[in-house]
Amino acid sequence: MTPPAPPSSPAPAPPLRLLHLDDHLAVIDKPAGLLVHRTAIDAHEEDAALQRLRDQLGRPVWPAHRLDRGTSGVLVFALGAEVASALGQALAERLTSKRYLALVRGWPASEAGVIDHPLARDPELPSAGQPHLEAQTAWSCARRIELPIATDARFPTTRLALMACEPVQGRRHQIRRHLKHIAHPIVGDANHGKGPLNRALAAHFGLQRLWLHAQRLTLTHPVTGETLQLEAEPGPEWAPFL
Known part of the structure; x- marks a missing residue:
């Protein structure tokens, strides 16, 4: 045997x-x-x-x-x-600077801005009762994209934007939480994004990932x-x- x-x-x-x-x-x-x-x-x-x-x-x-x-x-x-x-x-x-690229849902209303929104210390816990920490993220819209697929029954196409983000601090999930705060969550973000959109785009791209990339760090x-x-x-x- x-x-x-x-x-x-x-x-x-x-x-x-x-x-x-x-x-x-x-x-x-x-x-x-x-x-x-x-x-x-x-x-x-x-x-x-x-x-x-x-x-x-x-x-x-x-x-x-x-x-x-x-x-x-x-x-x-x-x-x-x-x-x-x-x-x-x-x-x-804060003696360093960071630049990220994020692919997000929707088109921002302007070309650039600063998100100034305090964040709870631990994003895994309910925010009520937690200390909220100062947090700012500068952003600019690098490109607007319209895909010929429907991920929402109300619209025949899907709008995405490529955004450059520079966080002033380094709070946990800062960029992800800030982009959700302005109603432009990152594609593929299971915690702060939109599940139906994430699943539809993962099938369309043939790739499931968080569309966030740390492009540059200066120190x-x-x-x-x-x-x-x-x-x-x-x-x-x-x-x-x-």
């Missing part, structure tokens, strides 16, 4: 694309759907950017900030605890003092909207 074949090992994860690497920092282009690090909520997940980059570089790494699992783009890691602390302080003191290098402008161009799935 032939013994059963041993279970196959999972295919090795592809290497992360490095945007910048020196003795103190490693910056990657995080794929959408990849955790920054393992959490209790996603305890079943074994793959995360921290572990993958650590194995890729062969040394410990510390995430300097976070991106939601569904968000792609620029993600900075420190290669030492002191550098991680310095980066964390710079981010807390002062914590060791050399050099100004770094770190950029990750959107993936090929964004091409129809650029």
Whole structure:
């Protein structure tokens, strides 16, 4: 009798694309759907950017900030605890600037603006009774898109907009919550978006993702003092909207 074949090992994860690497920092282009690090909520997940980059570089790494699992783009890691602390302080003191691209429902009424709307500290809990923190996000409309498909029975087409967003702070889910606040939720946002629209567009595009991309992060290098402008161009799935 032939013994059963041993279970196959999972295919090795592809290497992360490095945007910048020196003795103190490693910056990657995080794929959408990849955790920054393992959490209790996603305890079943074994793959995360921290572990993958650590194995890729062969040394410990510390995430300097976070991106939601569904968000792609620029993600900075420190290669030492002191550098991680310095980066964390710079981010807390708003000494950095960030630019995101978001594909949203509908067309904004103007070409640019600032959303000034305090946010509850924890978006996972009811906002009543929580402290509300100052939060502003500057935005501009980069492109208006009209798809020849109906995702709402009231309209024969679907209007989307590509928006550039620059959060002043870094509140949890800040851009996602702010765009929902102005009635332009991000396509693919399961928590703050519209389920029927998300499902219809996922079927139309053949891709289900959160359409939010961290395109640029500008910061002062914590060791050399050099100004770094770190950029990750959107993936090929964004091409129809650029």
